[in-house]
Amino acid sequence: MTRALVLFAHGARAASWAAPFERLRDLTQQRMPDVPVSLAFLELMEPRLPAHVQALAEGGVTGLTIVPVFLGQGGHLLRDLPLMVDQLRADHPHLAIEVAGAVGEDPAVLQAMTDYCVRAFGSAG
Amino acid sequence: MTRALVLFAHGARAASWAAPFERLRDLTQQRMPDVPVSLAFLELMEPRLPAHVQALAEGGVTGLTIVPVFLGQGGHLLRDLPLMVDQLRADHPHLAIEVAGAVGEDPAVLQAMTDYCVRAFGSAG
Numbered sequence: 412m413t414r415a416l417v418l419f420a421h422g423a424r425a426a427s428w429a430a431p432f433e434r435l436r437d438l439t440q441q442r443m444p445d446v447p448v449s450l451a452f453l454e455l456m457e458p459r460l461p462a463h464v465q466a467l468a469e470g471g472v473t474g475l476t477i478v479p480v481f482l483g484q485g486g487h488l489l490r491d492l493p494l495m496v497d498q499l500r501a502d503h504p505h506l507a508i509e510v511a512g513a514v515g516e517d518p519a520v521l522q523a524m525t526d527y528c529v530r531a532f533g534s535a536g
Numbered sequence: 537m538t539r540a541l542v543l544f545a546h547g548a549r550a551a552s553w554a555a556p557f558e559r560l561r562d563l564t565q566q567r568m569p570d571v572p573v574s575l576a577f578l579e580l581m582e583p584r585l586p587a588h589v590q591a592l593a594e595g596g597v598t599g600l601t602i603v604p605v606f607l608g609q610g611g612h613l614l615r616d617l618p619l620m621v622d623q624l625r626a627d628h629p630h631l632a633i634e635v636a637g638a639v640g641e642d643p644a645v646l647q648a649m650t651d652y653c654v655r656a657f658g659s660a661g
Binding site for chain 1: 541543548549552554555557559560564567571601605606609636637639640642644652654657
């Protein structure tokens with residue numbers, strides 16, 4: 412059984428937007444060298460999640476965890492992602508798909524963002 | 537001189553989306569009880585940044601730091617925010633406005649997100 416980790420992000424027109432997501436993917440990959448870690452997008456950037464999961468399944472992956480790299484749980488996570496995951500489960504019945512909570516809801520991430528806000532205010536003083 | 541900290545976020549249709557941003561504001565406010573800490577949005581949620589800055593200026597604030605609570609530097613931060621800030625500086629020439637980098641570009645935030653991704657994969661196993 413090969414499990415993969417997919418970081419799911421929104422996507423944007425500006426190519427520069429992807430940079431921190433690519434760093435996040437690379438940092439996570441370094442921490443888990445034996446796990447395929449990849450990025451997939453909701454819109455505007457490639458690969459899109461459904462095509463990416465299709466490729467992973469064809470490549471022999473039998474399970475995957477999707478981590479939404481979003482700050483808040485808006486319509487994309489409350490509605491779009493569950494619909495996509497339902498369709499993915501229907502299309503790939505032998506693929507075990509888990510969906511984690513949004514990165515921005517994690518207390519340690521919130522703490523790091525708080526530290527950053529405090530520092531940003533202090534250094535601008 | 538009264539300086540304020542404004543956390544600038546995208547906004548969304550789903551009210552639930554704002555929750556982590558409100559927690560971030562509250563956590564930051566706890567760390568800096570003497571500084572006015574507030575949230576303002578680009579679109580879809582109130583207050584919008586220009587009206588919010590206007591209100592702060594009318595309330596006696598003489599300087600502010602804007603921290604973009606965005607993961608990536610896309611069109612909103614590369615184009616929309618600079619245009620808004622240029623206009624704010626023109627409208628409020630006595631207000632000192634600093635703009636920090638995006639929260640998601642901070643190495644410690646990226647580290648916390650990496651930790652979360654690793655944990656999310658492990659706990660789904």
